[in-house]
Amino acid sequence: MEDKVILLDFWSSSYAMRVRIALEEKGIQYEAREQNLVDKSPLLVDMNPIHKMIPVLIHNGKPTCESLVIVEYIDQVWNDRSPLLPSDPYQRSQARFWADYIDKKIYTNGKKLWREKGEKQEEVKREFIAGLRALEGELGEKVYFGGERIGFVDVALVPISSWFYSFEKCGNFSIEKECPKIVAWVKRCMQKKSVSKSLPDPQKIYGYVLQLKQKLGID
Amino acid sequence: MAEEVILLDFWSSPFGMRVRIALAEKGVKYEYREEDLRNKSPLLLQMNPVHKKIPVLIHNGKPICESLIAVQYVDEVWKDKSPLLPSDPYLRAQARFWADFIDKKIYDIGRKIWTTKGDEQEAAKKEFIEALKLLEGELGNKPYFGGESMGYVDVALIPFYSWFYAYETCGNFSIEPECPVLIAWAKRCLQKESVSKSLPDPQKVYEFVLVLKKKFGIE
Numbered sequence: 001m002e003d004k005v006i007l008l009d010f011w012s013s014s015y016a017m018r019v020r021i022a023l024e025e026k027g028i029q030y031e032a033r034e035q036n037l038v039d040k041s042p043l044l045v046d047m048n049p050i051h052k053m054i055p056v057l058i059h060n061g062k063p064t065c066e067s068l069v070i071v072e073y074i075d076q077v078w079n080d081r082s083p084l085l086p087s088d089p090y091q092r093s094q095a096r097f098w099a100d101y102i103d104k105k106i107y108t109n110g111k112k113l114w115r116e117k118g119e120k121q122e123e124v125k126r127e128f129i130a131g132l133r134a135l136e137g138e139l140g141e142k143v144y145f146g147g148e149r150i151g152f153v154d155v156a157l158v159p160i161s162s163w164f165y166s167f168e169k170c171g172n173f174s175i176e177k178e179c180p181k182i183v184a185w186v187k188r189c190m191q192k193k194s195v196s197k198s199l200p201d202p203q204k205i206y207g208y209v210l211q212l213k214q215k216l217g218i219d
Numbered sequence: 220m221a222e223e224v225i226l227l228d229f230w231s232s233p234f235g236m237r238v239r240i241a242l243a244e245k246g247v248k249y250e251y252r253e254e255d256l257r258n259k260s261p262l263l264l265q266m267n268p269v270h271k272k273i274p275v276l277i278h279n280g281k282p283i284c285e286s287l288i289a290v291q292y293v294d295e296v297w298k299d300k301s302p303l304l305p306s307d308p309y310l311r312a313q314a315r316f317w318a319d320f321i322d323k324k325i326y327d328i329g330r331k332i333w334t335t336k337g338d339e340q341e342a343a344k345k346e347f348i349e350a351l352k353l354l355e356g357e358l359g360n361k362p363y364f365g366g367e368s369m370g371y372v373d374v375a376l377i378p379f380y381s382w383f384y385a386y387e388t389c390g391n392f393s394i395e396p397e398c399p400v401l402i403a404w405a406k407r408c409l410q411k412e413s414v415s416k417s418l419p420d421p422q423k424v425y426e427f428v429l430v431l432k433k434k435f436g437i438e
Binding site for chain 1: 278281283284289291292295296313316320
């Protein structure tokens, strides 16, 4: 029986990009369905009644929600190729720890960075940079967080790089200057088709951010 | 080789309780170390330099931080007894989803109940009951979230039951009339020694909350 895989998606969502990368890494055929987040489809509301958010992975009719939960699910179901999580329980716990850290320190601050101004923005920038620096420490001299191949932490983090240009313009700083190792790691990841196919053009993200700022009345 | 398991914890932390319950379910012998959170031990700072928080599980000298990550680790290492996560990837994803829901909703909203007053407190109470009702929906007719025996979601949620009396007293409301199925589930869990030995007396938790309120100048 053939697998039917649908991804309820939104082009600029870093969370959705994580799932796209995981599906690409595993070579899974899937249908991406771009969602309207203002006027949510009955399918989205039916498949994610609790949060009504994307991404949602629908595998043979059954929904899984929350990006990192979905990535682990994909890794477990299609476990015969491109493993994303380590097999050793301790290393697995460390990978989960850093993915959780990325959610708490990078993604959460990223969301605030382009919306804030003045001292509040400076505070968010500081936390964001400190978060990336801690991740640089974890990366160390490795090619990827996953070692020789991309893994769970790489998949969790790399999507937000498509927003770096927007953060830099809105926050008036250079991420490369502050965290050169992370930027070098991003460039390495982008050489992989699974990543470059899954991330949008940073200029498009910036255009979108400008639109959102106008709509929200943020100057 | 003898296993050395240490848990850095704080008696009233629902997050610490999760790990205590998981270790008890698995019959793992461990050393419990109470931390003074105003004067954190060098060991805590060394073992969790990123967040400097409890709980930290230390297994043969290696630290695992973040309660749900530690619970998953315990489940994977001591896998021959009392499985907490289901073996089926889809059911496992659903368990992770609900544990994530509990993390996102219960602690923060519960905290608002005892740290705010007036309209803000009323809104928090409403949100809290709504979240509990969604959990009741997920429980359905099952004795436990894990089915016939306690599982990951039960372990994630039951610690907060020790804080219900504090929430109810501070918020001047009663949870049982709103969520009788959930309260029945909680009492069922408390009949298990792994749970009853891991949860503090709700009265003590309430007295602790009063001390905190005084310290933070909340009346």
